[in-house]
Structure formats: C-alpha cells, structure tokens
Amino acid sequence: MGIRVIDGGLLTTIQDFGRISGLANGFSPSGVMDTDAASVANILVDNDYQTPLVEYSILGPTITFTTATVIAIAGATVNAKINGQQVDMNGAINVEKGDTLAIGPTISGRYGYLAIAGGVIVPEVMQSYATSLKYGLGGFKGRALQTGDYLNIPVPAPAVANLKQRQVDFSSVVDESIVTIKVTKGPEYDQFDKDASTQFFNQTYAVSNDSDRMGMRLSGEAINVAGVPEMLSEATVLGGIQIPKSGEPIILLPDRQTTGGYPVIAVVSSVDLSKAVQLMPGQKLQFKLIDLTFSQQLLHEKNAEMAALKLKFSSMSDQPARRTAQRLSRIFKE
Amino acid sequence: MNEFSIFPAGDSAVNVTFANVVDPQINQFIRILQKELTLKRTNGITALVPAFRTLTIFYDPEILSFDKLADMVRTSAAEIKQVTQQNKRIVHIPVCYENEFSPDMAHVSEHSGLSRKEIIARHTSPDYLIYMLGFLPGFVYLGGLDAKLATPRLATPRLAINPGAVGIAGEQTGVYPIASPGGWQIIGQTPIKLFQPEKENPFYYQAGDYIHFDPITVSEFNQIKHLDDEGRYQIKVEEVE
Numbered sequence: 001m002g003i004r005v006i007d008g009g010l011l012t013t014i015q016d017f018g019r020i021s022g023l024a025n026g027f028s029p030s031g032v033m034d035t036d037a038a039s040v041a042n043i044l045v046d047n048d049y050q051t052p053l054v055e056y057s058i059l060g061p062t063i064t065f066t067t068a069t070v071i072a073i074a075g076a077t078v079n080a081k082i083n084g085q086q087v088d089m090n091g092a093i094n095v096e097k098g099d100t101l102a103i104g105p106t107i108s109g110r111y112g113y114l115a116i117a118g119g120v121i122v123p124e125v126m127q128s129y130a131t132s133l134k135y136g137l138g139g140f141k142g143r144a145l146q147t148g149d150y151l152n153i154p155v156p157a158p159a160v161a162n163l164k165q166r167q168v169d170f171s172s173v174v175d176e177s178i179v180t181i182k183v184t185k186g187p188e189y190d191q192f193d194k195d196a197s198t199q200f201f202n203q204t205y206a207v208s209n210d211s212d213r214m215g216m217r218l219s220g221e222a223i224n225v226a227g228v229p230e231m232l233s234e235a236t237v238l239g240g241i242q243i244p245k246s247g248e249p250i251i252l253l254p255d256r257q258t259t260g261g262y263p264v265i266a267v268v269s270s271v272d273l274s275k276a277v278q279l280m281p282g283q284k285l286q287f288k289l290i291d292l293t294f295s296q297q298l299l300h301e302k303n304a305e306m307a308a309l310k311l312k313f314s315s316m317s318d319q320p321a322r323r324t325a326q327r328l329s330r331i332f333k334e
Numbered sequence: 335m336n337e338f339s340i341f342p343a344g345d346s347a348v349n350v351t352f353a354n355v356v357d358p359q360i361n362q363f364i365r366i367l368q369k370e371l372t373l374k375r376t377n378g379i380t381a382l383v384p385a386f387r388t389l390t391i392f393y394d395p396e397i398l399s400f401d402k403l404a405d406m407v408r409t410s411a412a413e414i415k416q417v418t419q420q421n422k423r424i425v426h427i428p429v430c431y432e433n434e435f436s437p438d439m440a441h442v443s444e445h446s447g448l449s450r451k452e453i454i455a456r457h458t459s460p461d462y463l464i465y466m467l468g469f470l471p472g473f474v475y476l477g478g479l480d481a482k483l484a485t486p487r488l489a490t491p492r493l494a495i496n497p498g499a500v501g502i503a504g505e506q507t508g509v510y511p512i513a514s515p516g517g518w519q520i521i522g523q524t525p526i527k528l529f530q531p532e533k534e535n536p537f538y539y540q541a542g543d544y545i546h547f548d549p550i551t552v553s554e555f556n557q558i559k560h561l562d563d564e565g566r567y568q569i570k571v572e573e574v575e
Binding site: 020024135189231240295 | 341342343344345346347349351354355356380381382383384385386387388390392395396399400466467468469470471472473475512531532536537540541
C-alpha cells in the first residue's frame with residue numbers, strides 16, 4: 001500500500017538530509033534543498049526531521065493514495081488540492097484511501113515538500129535515502145518520480161493526533177525586493193584583496209536561470225580574481241560561495257561535487273540556506289557578513305525553535321504526556 | 335615543515351590548510367591527522383575530508399565549538415612527532431591496454447614518442463599515491479605518473495567515458511569508476527567495478543593508499559569481468575613496509 005504517481009511533475013525526488021558517508025570518497029551528498037521546510041513538514045506529521053520525504057520543484061506531482069494516512073506540505077507556495085478541494089500548507093492533513101493530491105505549480109519559491117506520516121519507504125544506500133540524480137542511486141530507483149511509479153508508505157499509518165491543532169506559521173520563501181543573505185567568511189576570504197571583497201559585499205546580485213540542485217549561479221559585476229593565487233582542489237561545503245575565473249559567484253548546494261578548486265570567499269550561514277535556495281531566477285540578493293559566533297548562535301536559536309515545535313506536536317500523540325502537552329500548548333498560546 | 339592554518343569554512347566546517355603544493359609528505363601528515371581525529375571519536379565531528387593540502391572537518395556547532403575543535407586539531411598535530419614511514423597499502427587494478435579499450439593510445443604514443451609496449455611498461459610500473467578522491471564517487475587524484483607519459487587532455491571532451499576507463503590528463507593519470515563526460519586520453523580499461531554502492535564498503539581504496547595497474551590480456555579481461563559480475567573476483571591488495 002502506498003502512493004501512486006499520476007504525474008511526476010518537473011523534478012520530484014525522495015530526499016533526506018543527505019549522504020555524508022561518501023564525502024571523502026567523492027560521493028556528492030544530495031539531500032533536501034530547504035532543510036527548514038522539510039523539517040517543518042516532517043514535524044507536522046510526527047516524523048523525525050530527517051525522515052525521507054518528497055521534494056518537488058517548479059511543478060509539483062499529482063499522486064493517489066492507496067491507503068489512508070496523514071500528510072503535510074511546506075516550502076514553496078502552492079495551491080495544493082485533494083480531490084479538487086484546496087488544502088492548507090504548513091498543516092497536518094488527513095487523506096483517505098483513493099484520495100488524489102495535486103500539488104500543481106509553485107507560485108513562489110522553488111522547492112516544496114510533501115511529508116507522509118512514517119515517511120516514504122525506499123531502500124537505504126550508503127546510510128541515506130536521498131536521491132542522487134547524478135549517479136542514479138538512492139531514493140526511488142535513483143531517479144525523479146514519473147507517471148506510474150508506486151511507492152510504499154507505512155500501513156497502517158502511524159497515529160497522528162489533534163490534526164486541527166497542527167498548523168504552523170512558517171515560510172522560508174521571501175519576496176523582499178532585495179533579499180539579504182547572511183554569510184560568514186569563507187576559507188579563502190583572506191586571499192581576496194580589499195577591493196574584491198568590498199565589491200562582493202556592496203553589490204546586488206541576481207539569481208541566474210542557470211541554477212539547479214548543484215549550485216546557484218549569480219549574475220552581477222564580475223569580481224576581479226586576478227590577485228587570487230591558483231589553488232589546489234579542496235573539499236566543498238554546503239553554501240560555499242565560489243568565485244570562478246568569470247568573477248560571478250556560484251553558491252554550492254546539495255548536489256555539488258565534493259571537491260573544488262575555486263576560491264571560496266564566503267559561506268552562507270546555516271540559518272539562511274533555506275531562504276537562499278528558495279530564491280527564484282531574477283530575484284535580487286545581497287550578502288551580509290556576520291561573524292562565526294553570531295552565525296552559530298542564530299543556528300542554535302533556530303534549532304531550539306524547531307525542537308520546541310517537535311516537542312509540541314509529538315507530545316500531542318503521546319497519550320501519557322497529553323496533559324503536559326495541553327499545558328505546553330496553553331503556554332505557547334499565551 | 336607541516337605548518338598549517340585553521341580557517342572556518344562556514345559555521346559548520348573548518349579547513350586545516352597546509353602549504354599550497356602537491357607534496358606527498360604534507361599529504362601524509364594530513365592523513366595521520368585525520369586518523370588521530372577519527373580515533374578520538376569526538377562527539378560533534380560529522381565528516382573528515384582530506385584533499386591535497388587540506389583536511390576539512392565537518393562538525394555540528396551545537397555539540398562542538400569552533401575553538402574546542404581548533405584546539406583539538408593543534409593538540410593532535412603536535413602529538414604527531416614525525417611523519418613515520420607507514421605501511422604502504424597497494425591496491426592492484428587489472429587493466430587491459432589492448433586496442434578495443436584504448437582509443438587514445440595512438441595519440442599518447444605520438445605525443446610521447448613511445449611505443450604502445452613502452453607506454454604500458456611505464457604506466458604499469460609505479461605505485462601511484464592516492465592524494466585525494468573527488469569529482470566522482472571513487473575518482474582518484476594520483477601522483478607518480480611517468481613524466482614522459484604526460485599528455486594534454488582531448489581538445490573536445492567525450493560525452494561519455496565508460497566506467498573503468500583508464501586515462502591520462504596532463505600530468506595526471508586515473509580511472510573512471512562510473513560513466514562521465516571527460517577529456518582524458520583513454521589508454522585502457524579495467525573489467526572490475528570500482529564503485530559498489532550496495533556493499534558495506536563501496537570503495538576498494540581511500541586517500542593515502544596506492545594504486546598499481548596490472549596489464550591483462552583481452553581474454554583475462556573477459557574472465558575477470560565474468561568473476562567480478564558474479565561477485566567472485568578477489569582484488570589483490572598488498573601491504574608492504
């Protein structure tokens with residue numbers, strides 16, 4: 001019992017938080033693009049943050065459930081419908097056997113998530129469930145979902161209590177005219193001269209059309225890298241901002257190669273990665289340098305918020321803790 | 335010697351960076367450091383990725399602070415008194431250099447002025463040090479190619495290079511574990527699968543090991559391929575002091 005894919009949409013894959021076991025061997029990590037939205041979707045249905053879920057981009061999938069379960073949708077804004085009836089994002093939704101969910105096109109943002117209670121069942125490959133499109137491994141048959149695919153989900157679905165109260169106010173999609181993305185210094189920051197780094201932080205970039213799960217290319221005035229010495233390849237990091245010879249930055253994303261030879265001027269702060277990956281082609285952004293301690297402090301605060309949310313919902317389903325949960329939710333409301 | 339700097343690489347990784355040169359001794363120091371840090375099983379370190387002259391340490395800042403990690407790196411590095419000669423682990427990869435597997439042999443021959451026989455002899459003589467892996471799963475950056483064999487990349491890269499293809503690009507030599515576009519001069523092919531994601535250990539080698547190419551005939555190629563497909567081929571691994 002599970003879900004049948006009626007239409008795979010544009011690029012719909014099964015992801016978790018990525019595969020770090022192969023990093024030292026050249027295996028690209030993959031994993032969800034927007035970790036915040038994926039975590040929220042999972043938390044809403046009482047899954048662990050990293051439970052494998054469905055990620056879609058630009059055009060979401062249409063699927064039929066062959067068993068009853070509970071789902072949640074988060075990330076890019078969509079007008080999702082079940083049997084033609086619009087459903088809310090960022091909430092837990094009951095689905096019955098035979099229901100058809102049509103996610104439709106993304107209205108703003110690039111990556112959306114569909115979490116299913118208990119997760120999508122796919123084989124583990126090198127300690128992860130993430131789809132690696134490049135190597136055709138992991139996730140569902142190593143590829144994007146397409147019409148006719150049939151995926152298993154847990155039957156019966158794990159009980160998820162108090163569906164109506166499971167609603168959060170959350171979005172990693174921002175529509176400001178110029179989005180500020182916080183960064184910390186990259187490992188090669190000191191190799192750029194003052195003019196180059198000033199130029200990098202003062203200018204407004206636009207997200208290029210040429211952006212995908214590997215990297216987000218930015219267009220703007222070229223940074224002069226003539227003064228930066230040639231370097232040997234080294235490990236890449238998520239959110240690393242490379243300045244290649246062309247002088248136009250590339251933000252490295254989950255499907256990036258594990259090593260690279262271009263200098264990394266800055267690295268997107270973990271707290272702003274979700275916001276960054278949701279930026280659409282043409283959208284404008286600017287980078288703001290913050291120090292390492294502050295970046296880690298912000299991450300700590302965000303993690304604490306997520307943990308509180310997780311506790312709030314999971315205690316709803318936990319019968320003995322029901323009363324505590326009610327007390328907690330009162331506190332949250334106050 | 336072995337001086338390094340520690341640079342944050344974002345809020346969840348650090349680079350331990352040595353001199354910007356390809357040097358087997360620096361590279362070996364990096365691997366010993368990696369081993370030391372691995373042995374300490376520090377809570378919060380999520381991955382260690384060595385490269386030519388860097389060790390990138392991925393960590394969870396909720397568990398381990400940058401300062402504490404940097405201290406650990408300095409302490410561990412100081413404990414490494416000298417880069418002692420470690421045992422050499424040599425992984426033998428059988429390679430068929432015959433016509434059907436070596437589309438660019440004639441070109442390498444022309445460029446080097448060496449006969450096919452001489453090229454094979456020179457290519458199969460060294461133990462190549464694996465400096466690092468990257469680019470593709472199991473793709474090795476090797477040191478030790480005979481300078482006479484150095485040949486520039488193809489002017490137009492191929493759209494697909496077969497898995498197992500052995501080639502030369504400039505002063506580098508290596509083998510493609512999976513299919514990929516690429517501009518390497520292909521001079522041979524191994525019949526064995528170098529990347530086996532279904533296995534608990536998907537790779538035969540890691541950075542710091544050595545690779546030795548052993549020449550085989552077409553009929554040996556077919557035999558080994560058959561065995562490997564059935565999961566019965568035993569790759570030869572040598573440990574030498």
